[in-house]
Amino acid sequence: MTDRQRRDKELPYISSLGPCLDFFWCKYWLRHLNKSIPFNLPKEWLIFKIIGLKHGKNCVIDFPFRCGIGKNITIGDNLYCNTGCVFEDEGKITIGDDVFIGPNVTLCTAGHPVHHVARNTRYEYGIPITIGNNVWLGANVLVLPGVTIGDNTVIGGGSVVTKDIPANVVAVGNPCHVMREIKDEEKQYFFKDRKFDDEAMKVVMDGGNPSLFK
Numbered sequence: 001m002t003d004r005q006r007r008d009k010e011l012p013y014i015s016s017l018g019p020c021l022d023f024f025w026c027k028y029w030l031r032h033l034n035k036s037i038p039f040n041l042p043k044e045w046l047i048f049k050i051i052g053l054k055h056g057k058n059c060v061i062d063f064p065f066r067c068g069i070g071k072n073i074t075i076g077d078n079l080y081c082n083t084g085c086v087f088e089d090e091g092k093i094t095i096g097d098d099v100f101i102g103p104n105v106t107l108c109t110a111g112h113p114v115h116h117v118a119r120n121t122r123y124e125y126g127i128p129i130t131i132g133n134n135v136w137l138g139a140n141v142l143v144l145p146g147v148t149i150g151d152n153t154v155i156g157g158g159s160v161v162t163k164d165i166p167a168n169v170v171a172v173g174n175p176c177h178v179m180r181e182i183k184d185e186e187k188q189y190f191f192k193d194r195k196f197d198d199e200a201m202k203v204v205m206d207g208g209n210p211s212l213f214k
Contacts, residue, residue, distance in 0.1 A: 004022070010091060014122050022071075023069065027066075030067070033065065036063065051071065053073045056097065059075055059081075060079065065085055067088070068089050068110065069089050072091065074093070075099075078097055078098045082102050089107075090110040090124070091110070093109060095131045099135050100135075102136075108142065108144055110145065111125055138154070139157040152182060153166070154169075161175075163175070170182060
């Protein structure tokens, strides 16, 4: 079995020529992307197609953006990903619909054995990360290999997510832990105890328009 095949089967593998060519191809095209003018969406979507990154409609990823391979990333509709994010997709990264990702967020599927004897063989792994629908990852969040984050959940800025987080909660910290559930009455607030004004609240109650291209 080749190292590419081992990587794609979530087995330990070594970054031999095959995996390194995947890294080179991805980094070559992202270099062109990250030198573009901001929000150059036609070029962004073309390069994502070239590297195999799959995404739905109305998706925006601000530059600079980095990923490991590209083809292991699948994104739903209406993503907004702020600047400086890193998706290490040696394992699969699956992101649902209507997800907000703050600046400098890292989704890291890659890792190495803990024991130094095993680690010095240069074996590594890629274990999938799954992000549900309507999730918000705050600035500087780090999500580690094997984590699933449930629908509608908010991860506070600077958190290190080491294990699964359920749906409909606010979770924070290092290691990230559930702080509280999200209640329906919170819909009327935009920040702490600050309520939406009547005009904005009508948009909220009508479901808004998730498209950034209206």
